[in-house]
Amino acid sequence: MNLSYKQLPDIFNIAAYFLKSSLFRENGERVAFYHQNDVYSYRKVNEEVGHAAGLLFKLGLERENRIAILLPDSPDFVFAFWGAIWMGAIPVPINTACKIEDIQYILQDCRAKILITNQEWQAQLSLDNSEFLRQVILTDGEDSFKQQLSQINHVPTPACTSPDEPAFWLYTSGSTGKPKGVVHLHRSMAVCAEEYAQATMKLHQDDIIYSVAKMPFAYGLGNTLYMPMAVGAASVLTDANNVFDIIADINCYQPTVLFAIPAIYSGIWAVQEIAPLDTSSLRLCISAAEQLPKSVWRKWQSSFDLEICEGIGTSEFLHIFLSNRLGECRPGSCGKPVSGYDVRIVDDRGFDLPRGEIGNLQVEGSSLMLQYWNRHRETRSVIYGNTMRTGDKYLCDEDGYFFFMGRKDDLFKVSGQWVSPFEIEDVLLQHEAVLDAATVPESNSGQNLTHVVAYISLKSGFAESKQLKDSLRKFVRANLPHFKAPKTIHFLDQLPRTSTGKIHRKSLLKARQLVQQP
Numbered sequence: 082m083n084l085s086y087k088q089l090p091d092i093f094n095i096a097a098y099f100l101k102s103s104l105f106r107e108n109g110e111r112v113a114f115y116h117q118n119d120v121y122s123y124r125k126v127n128e129e130v131g132h133a134a135g136l137l138f139k140l141g142l143e144r145e146n147r148i149a150i151l152l153p154d155s156p157d158f159v160f161a162f163w164g165a166i167w168m169g170a171i172p173v174p175i176n177t178a179c180k181i182e183d184i185q186y187i188l189q190d191c192r193a194k195i196l197i198t199n200q201e202w203q204a205q206l207s208l209d210n211s212e213f214l215r216q217v218i219l220t221d222g223e224d225s226f227k228q229q230l231s232q233i234n235h236v237p238t239p240a241c242t243s244p245d246e247p248a249f250w251l252y253t254s255g256s257t258g259k260p261k262g263v264v265h266l267h268r269s270m271a272v273c274a275e276e277y278a279q280a281t282m283k284l285h286q287d288d289i290i291y292s293v294a295k296m297p298f299a300y301g302l303g304n305t306l307y308m309p310m311a312v313g314a315a316s317v318l319t320d321a322n323n324v325f326d327i328i329a330d331i332n333c334y335q336p337t338v339l340f341a342i343p344a345i346y347s348g349i350w351a352v353q354e355i356a357p358l359d360t361s362s363l364r365l366c367i368s369a370a371e372q373l374p375k376s377v378w379r380k381w382q383s384s385f386d387l388e389i390c391e392g393i394g395t396s397e398f399l400h401i402f403l404s405n406r407l408g409e410c411r412p413g414s415c416g417k418p419v420s421g422y423d424v425r426i427v428d429d430r431g432f433d434l435p436r437g438e439i440g441n442l443q444v445e446g447s448s449l450m451l452q453y454w455n456r457h458r459e460t461r462s463v464i465y466g467n468t469m470r471t472g473d474k475y476l477c478d479e480d481g482y483f484f485f486m487g488r489k490d491d492l493f494k495v496s497g498q499w500v501s502p503f504e505i506e507d508v509l510l511q512h513e514a515v516l517d518a519a520t521v522p523e524s525n526s527g528q529n530l531t532h533v534v535a536y537i538s539l540k541s542g543f544a545e546s547k548q549l550k551d552s553l554r555k556f557v558r559a560n561l562p563h564f565k566a567p568k569t570i571h572f573l574d575q576l577p578r579t580s581t582g583k584i585h586r587k588s589l590l591k592a593r594q595l596v597q598q599p
Contacts, residue, residue, distance in 0.1 A: 086271040086447060089244040095267040096166035097239035099310045100127050111286070113310065115334055116156055116318040123313070126159065131236035133164025136229055138237050140216060142195055144169035147250070149193035151175045151184065151202050153320035154296050154305060157220045157227065161197045162296075162306070166248050166267075169240030173250045173262070174297035178322075181205060183260055187252050188214065191262055191454065197226060244268040247451060251299050253396050254579040262454030263299075263396045272448040273303055273400040274311035276421035281404055282365065282390070284338065286313035289362075291336035293327060293345050294582070295320075300369050303400040304340040324348035328356050335362035342370040342582045344517065347377045350384060351516055351540060360385045369394060369401055371583045372485050374507040378412040391415055393485065395471055397463070398422075399448045403483050413507070414482040415475075422446035423468075426477050431465075439486050439499065442473040474501075491586065493522035495531050495564045502586075505567070508560045509535060512553055514543040517576050519584045520567060535567035536589050538576055545572040 084098070100123075109124035121129075142148060148165045150172055152158045158174070165172040173191045175184055185206065188196065192213040198206075199220050208214060220226045242248070248267040252260040278284045290309050294301030309316040317334050321327045328349060331339065346368060349358055366381070366389045373391045381389055392404035393415040403424060405416035418424040425433055426440040434440040445468040452460045463469050474486040486492060486501045493500055502520040509518035517538040522531045535553070543549065550570045557566040577588035 084271075086244075086268050086275055089268060089271070091243065092241045093244040093267055094167065094169075094239040094242045095244075095248055095270050095307075096130065096163045098271070099307060100130055100163065100167075101239075111313060112315040114156065114159065114316055114318050115289075119156070121156055123310075126163075129156070129160045129230060130163040130167060132230040132233040133160040134167040135233040135236050137164055137170060137195070138168050139233070139235075140195065140218075142168070142170050144240055145171060145247070146195075147171045147173050147191045147193045148195045148197065149173045149175055149188055149191065150297075151177065151196060151198040152220060153177055154301075154318045155220070155320075156318065157197070158296060159306065159318070160230065161226070162249070167239050168237050169242055171247055171249055173252070174302070175252065176254075176295065176297040177202070178295075179254075179260070187260055187262075190260075191250060191252075242267055244271075250454060251297065251302070251396050251399075254583070261456055261459065264451040264454055265399055265448075266451055269399045269448045269450075270303070270307040271311075272421065272446070274308050276446075276448075277401050277404065277419050278303070278308035278311055280421075281401075281406065281419050282338075282367070284308060284312045284314055288312070288314040288338050289334060289336040290314055290316040290338045290340065291319075291331060291334060292316070292340040293321075293342060294340060294370065298370075299396040299399050300340070300394065300401075304367075308400075324352055325356050328352070328358050331363075332359045335359075337362055338365045338367070339363055340367045340369075343368055343373045343377055344578070344582060346373070346381055346389060347510065347517070350377070350380050353384065358385070360387060363387060365407065366390065367392065372503045373413075374503070374510050375413040376507055376511040378410075392419075393473075393483075395469075397450045397469055397471070398444060398446055399450075402444055402446055402448075411480075411482045414478075414484050416483065417481050418483075424483065426475055426483075427470075436477055436479050439474055439476045439492075441489070442471045442475045442483075444469055444471060493531060495522070495533060498562075498564070500533065500565055505533060505535070505557060505561065505565050508557050509537065509553065511560075512556050514539050514549060515553070516540045519576050519586065519589060521586055521589055523569065532568040533565060534569045534571070536571050536573055536576055538573055 110122050113123045113126045114121040150161050162172045194215045197218045218226050244267045247264050250262045292301050292304035296302045305316045319330050321330050366387050368389050368391045378389050388410045390405040392401035394401035402419050402422040403415040423445040425443045427443045475483050477483050505520045506518045509515050519536045523534045524531050554566045577585040579585050
């Protein structure tokens with residue numbers, strides 16, 4: 082990137098910026114994307130994005146109209162996303178891991194006029210009575226998206242957009258209610274690419290990047306799409322969603338940078354005896370989306386001699402604003418602020434708290450969203466000028482490292498003392514039988530007493546038993562104060578997670594009820 086986001090011109094189109102910069106003109110034959118057995122150069126991506134913009138213009142899509150994209154990570158996704166922004170429309174990626182009812186809600190809420198998807202998804206959705214949808218473009222079958230692109234001869238000039246007008250929307254996972262449409266500006270991706278990808282993580286054009294998180298997820302959109310393009314690197318487009326397929330992908334493509342989530346790092350380590358990972362190409366491992374347990378960090382470093390640079394970001398800020406750096410990682414922490422972001426721990430009145438005290442995370446930065454679509458009250462409840470209260474509880478230690486203590490609703494008191502579920506889960510994950518763990522509070526009916534409840538999924542070769550429950554409690558008591566040991570333990574085949582891979586704590590109650598059924 083040759084132009085800083087701090088000095089953008091009045092007319093600025095982020096798609097044209099990434100695709101038409103001098104870097105790409107000079108390196109047009111460099112690989113931009115790997116997808117299955119195909120390789121796409123920057124020149125090819127540029128051509129197909131232009132065709133996509135021409136097709137959408139031909140179909141009558143107008144500036145600021147929304148176009149929904151319901152696809153796995155694929156070239157079609159890339160062409161549709163950039164093509165929409167190129168001609169001034171607003172792409173709305175939808176995570177294919179969302180529930181059907183949430184997908185239906187998003188299509189209606191964003192008022193998409195065009196949907197790009199495949200036949201499988203079209204068959205599952207009720208689209209006939211859609212109030213706003215005019216057309217569905219399929220990526221498979223007759224007259225596919227690819228075939229329609231090949232028939233386009235006219236490429237429109239990039240729309241004369243402003244850096245401060247909406248470019249795309251992303252929807253939250255909906256773990257606390259209906260998904261919210263997060264509106265991002267043309268400048269947003271330039272901010273994250275410059276401050277995080279280049280200044281913090283030092284991505285460069287010789288990197289091959291592999292992301293477990295998918296592109297409809299803010300973390301994945303940066304990892305796979307615009308951050309590699311900002312430096313002229315290559316990335317892998319894949320729909321792998323389990324550790325065995327992910328291991329196979331890494332062994333095949335030999336990426337230099339791995340973006341993953343804690344559950345994947347833990348899962349890869351757990352199956353090494355039957356599915357070994359070749360890490361010889363990796364120079365950088367990054368984790369985000371939820372807290373990375375210290376035990377997982379240490380196992381990974383011990384097994385592969387690689388640090389995991391944990392960070393934290395939000396959909397509202399588009400990507401990571403707190404991050405560890407290579408050679409300076411502190412296990413259990415989210416690191417220090419990324420340049421360009423002011424991160425503070427404040428009390429409920431907004432005053433800074435001393436180091437070591439738990440408080441509210443407050444972040445200021447230029448990638449902050451414009452708003453939640455059609456959610457004025459919720460927008461105003463979290464944004465204060467250029468600053469946002471994320472709803473997370475953190476503390477900052479004497480060395481300036483930030484530690485996630487939980488969402489504001491995750492923390493609870495036992496025996497009059499605050500408990501963070503993550504410290505208990507970290508200990509449980511160190512037990513030889515535990516594959517995954519989550520903890521929540523539970524109060525005795527009729528009594529104002531709260532105790533810890535743990536939900537555990539076991540590694541292969543271990544089975545539920547009273548002896549195992551006793552062993553787990555004893556293990557926690559040996560590492561933490563006795564009141565933090567789980568009084569109740571439930572075993573589940575798999576812990577419920579949101580579409581972005583986070584533990585869905587509110588769903589644990591439903592899971593427990595199913596377990597308790599005769």
